[in-house]
Amino acid sequence: xxxxxxxxxxxxxxxxxxxxxxxxxxxxxxxxxxxxxxxxxxxxxxxxxxxxxxxxxxxxxxxxxxxxxxxxxxxxxxxxxxxxxxxxxxxxxxxxxxxxxxxxxxxxxxxxxxxxxxxxxxxxxxxxxxxxxxxxxxxxxxxxxxxxxxxxxxxxxxxxxxxxxxxxxxxxxxxxxxxxxxxxxxxxxxxxxxxxxxxxxxxxxxxxxxxxxxxxxxxxxxxxxxxxxxxxxxxxxxxxxxxxxxxxxxxxxxxxxxxxxxxxxxxxxxxxxxxxxxxxxxxxxxxxxxxxxxxxxxxxxxxxxxxxxxxxxxxxxxxxxxxxxxxxxxxxxxxxxxxxxxxxxxxxxxxxxxxxxxxxxxxxxxxxxxxxxxxxxxxxxxxxxxxxxxxxxxxxxxxxxxxxxxxxxxxxxxxxxxxxxxxxxxxxxxxxxxxxxxxxxxxxxxxxxxxxxxxxxxxxxxxxxxxxxxxxxxxxxxxxxxxxxxxxxxxxxxxxxx
Numbered sequence: 001x002x003x004x005x006x007x008x009x010x011x012x013x014x015x016x017x018x019x020x021x022x023x024x025x026x027x028x029x030x031x032x033x034x035x036x037x038x039x040x041x042x043x044x045x046x047x048x049x050x051x052x053x054x055x056x057x058x059x060x061x062x063x064x065x066x067x068x069x070x071x072x073x074x075x076x077x078x079x080x081x082x083x084x085x086x087x088x089x090x091x092x093x094x095x096x097x098x099x100x101x102x103x104x105x106x107x108x109x110x111x112x113x114x115x116x117x118x119x120x121x122x123x124x125x126x127x128x129x130x131x132x133x134x135x136x137x138x139x140x141x142x143x144x145x146x147x148x149x150x151x152x153x154x155x156x157x158x159x160x161x162x163x164x165x166x167x168x169x170x171x172x173x174x175x176x177x178x179x180x181x182x183x184x185x186x187x188x189x190x191x192x193x194x195x196x197x198x199x200x201x202x203x204x205x206x207x208x209x210x211x212x213x214x215x216x217x218x219x220x221x222x223x224x225x226x227x228x229x230x231x232x233x234x235x236x237x238x239x240x241x242x243x244x245x246x247x248x249x250x251x252x253x254x255x256x257x258x259x260x261x262x263x264x265x266x267x268x269x270x271x272x273x274x275x276x277x278x279x280x281x282x283x284x285x286x287x288x289x290x291x292x293x294x295x296x297x298x299x300x301x302x303x304x305x306x307x308x309x310x311x312x313x314x315x316x317x318x319x320x321x322x323x324x325x326x327x328x329x330x331x332x333x334x335x336x337x338x339x340x341x342x343x344x345x346x347x348x349x350x351x352x353x354x355x356x357x358x359x360x361x362x363x364x365x366x367x368x369x370x371x372x373x374x375x376x377x378x379x380x381x382x383x384x385x386x387x388x389x390x391x392x393x394x395x396x397x398x399x400x401x402x403x404x405x406x407x408x409x410x411x412x413x414x415x416x417x418x419x420x421x422x423x424x425x426x427x428x429x430x431x432x433x434x435x436x437x438x439x440x441x442x443x444x445x446x447x448x449x450x451x452x453x454x455x456x457x458x459x460x461x462x463x464x465x466x467x468x469x470x471x472x473x474x475x476x477x478x479x480x481x482x483x484x485x486x487x488x489x490x491x492x493x494x495x496x497x498x
Contacts, residue, residue, distance in 0.1 A: 040177065041239075041265070042275050045202055046105050052162045053099070057092040060155035067150045091151055094130070098123045101486040107276060111201035116163055124152045176204040178236055180228070182252060183243030183269070184210040184221060187284040191241055191269045198276045206235050211249035228255030232264055239265040241272055245284060278452060279467035280474065282434045309478060314414050318407040325401045332363070332398070339389040342368035345402060350419035353442045357422055358411040363399040365390030397492050403445050415481040416444025417469040428462050435462075438469050441476070448472035448480070451487040 040048065065084055069076035102123050103109055109116055131148040181188045188208055195203045207222035209231070222231055231237065240259055242248070248256070260266055273281045333344050347359040366385040386394065393399040406412040412419065417438045420428070429435045449468035453461075472480065 040202075042107070042177075042199065042202060042272075045107075049105060049110060049163075050096075053096070053159055054092065056158035056162050057095050057155050058088060060151050060158055061087050061091055063154050064147055064150040067154075068144065068147050071146070087147070087151075091127075091148075091155075095123065095127060095155060097483075097486070098126050098130075100483055101490070102126075107199040107202055108197070110163070111199075113164060117160060120156060120159060120163070124156045128152050176202060177238055178204050178206050179239040179241050180206055180222070180231065180235070180237050181208045181241045181243050181269075182225075182228070182256065184208055185243070187245055187269055188243040190281060190284055191243055191273055194273050194276050203276075205241075206237060207231075209252070209255075211252045213249040213251065225249060225251030225253070225255035228252075229258040229262065232259045232262060237264060239267060241267055241269055243269045243284075274471060274474075277467075278448070278471050279464070280470035282432070282467060282470065283463065285434070306476070306478060310413065310415075310481065311410075313478075313481070314407050317414055318404040321401060321404045322408075325404070328398070332393075336364070336387075336389050340364075340367060340387040349422055350443070351422050351425045351439065352411055352419055353439060355436075355439050358406065358409075358419075360412070360419065361402040361405050363393055363402060365393045365399045397488075400445060407445065410442075413442045413444045415446060415472075415484050416442050417447050417472065418450060418465075419443035424462075428459065428466075431459050432463050432466060434470070435466055437473065438466065441473055446484060446488040448484055451484055451491060 062081075065081055065087070066076050068084075069080055074080060099105070102119055104116075104119055104123060109119055128148055131143075135143050135145075135148075181191060192205055195205055209228060210221045210224055212224045212226070228240070232240075237259075240256060242256070244252070256266060270281050270285050273279070273284075336344060342364055344364060345361055346364045347361055349357050350360050352358050365387060367387060390399070403412060407414060420438075425435070425439075447469060448471060449465035452468050453465055455461075472484075
């Protein structure tokens with residue numbers, strides 16, 4: 001995308017490039033001016049996508065009812081629509097839930113049209129499957145047979161048209177948000193990498209600003225703090241990303257204040273990183289931003305209501321899950337005994353909320369006394385200690401189901417950070433800052449890290465998972481819990497366990 005300016009042209013880089021290195025020339029006659037335009041924030045872009053999808057899903061219901069009337073040879077009038085108005089309250093919310101569960105509003109997905117269309121097709125297929133399950137469980141002739149097919153086809157076509165044509169229908173949605181990174185170092189590098197990998201179609205990092213007080217040679221900087229107000233005007237910057245972990249240098253602080261007076265948005269790097277990736281960048285959280293690792297709400301009334309409802313949901317699901325598991329227990333016991341001698345269950349110490357140690361219950365997936373000679377260690381890919389049946393149990397996550405007993409006891413929840421062994425908690429707490437923040441909440445059978453990241457067996461993997469866990473702790477809600485459970489079910493059905 002080329003922007004028309006007076007003076008030298010400024011050409012936006014391709015989506016895979018996050019940094020605009022266009023130099024700023026001295027002299028008024030050579031000063032480039034970028035065309036002004038609306039540059040939407042991340043949340044605004046997501047909201048626009050959701051609004052367009054909402055209109056498309058409602059229209060799909062309306063047109064689907066019209067097709068229904070034609071096929072049924074009934075007059076399409078207000079009475080026909082009103083008698084079936086409940087579908088407007090059922091199908092669009094169901095579609096949005098499936099879309100959220102399939103990461104349809106992930107910036108990386110929305111930026112790739114082909115991948116977005118494939119994801120949309122999966123959502124429509126899941127919608128039909130869910131409807132068919134309800135259809136066969138319902139009484140005879142209580143639900144229409146073909147209406148869901150009309151809706152699925154129409155919603156796919158309308159949402160696909162919206163997603164593919166929105167840059168042309170509303171030109172300013174194609175304009176990336178122009179930003180300057182204020183800071184020069186690993187923190188600045190991390191946010192630029194995150195933007196390039198996750199939000200290249202939504203953000204354009206025009207350049208990096210340092211300080212006249214910084215020691216060492218600047219790296220690809222457009223200027224220093226005192227240049228900020230001038231660069232914001234000339235480069236049409238709408239946002240400054242603050243990538244300093246500690247106190248701001250004097251010239252940078254004054255430059256930021258000058259930009260704020262011009263209406264430029266100021267965002268700390270950890271906050272933007274969290275919005276883009278769904279993770280908290282704890283390795284870049286210094287004294288200036290340490291609060292971003294803490295929950296958004298303290299001991300509020302809404303939090304207490306959430307915890308009460310969450311506990312009710314935990315108990316109901318745990319009882320139902322254990323009842324279903326009881327039907328599989330005898331066949332599993334026979335197969336496990338034939339495959340490997342040893343007990344059916346085993347217990348292991350884990351660290352729960354507030355550092356309290358408790359014992360989880362699992363189906364045995366390893367040989368007896370697997371750590372007798374090695375001591376505690378993480379399981380690895382193709383671990384020789386895992387039995388043949390154990391591999392299947394881990395793939396299907398059936399080995400975790402007995403932990404529903406821990407859920408009933410209150411040691412665990414259905415959703416939360418996975419509880420770790422005490423010895424590993426001590427090790428990781430020394431290696432990773434804020435690791436013990438995971439202990440603020442009740443651990444879970446599944447969690448945000450489990451549905452967003454692969455199985456990990458190193459300290460680096462633990463860091464990545466902690467970033468996701470802290471995001472969950474900050475944003476936990478019943479909606480997010482249900483979303484995680486739904487995505488966990490998808491991983492179980494696809495045998496994506498370890």
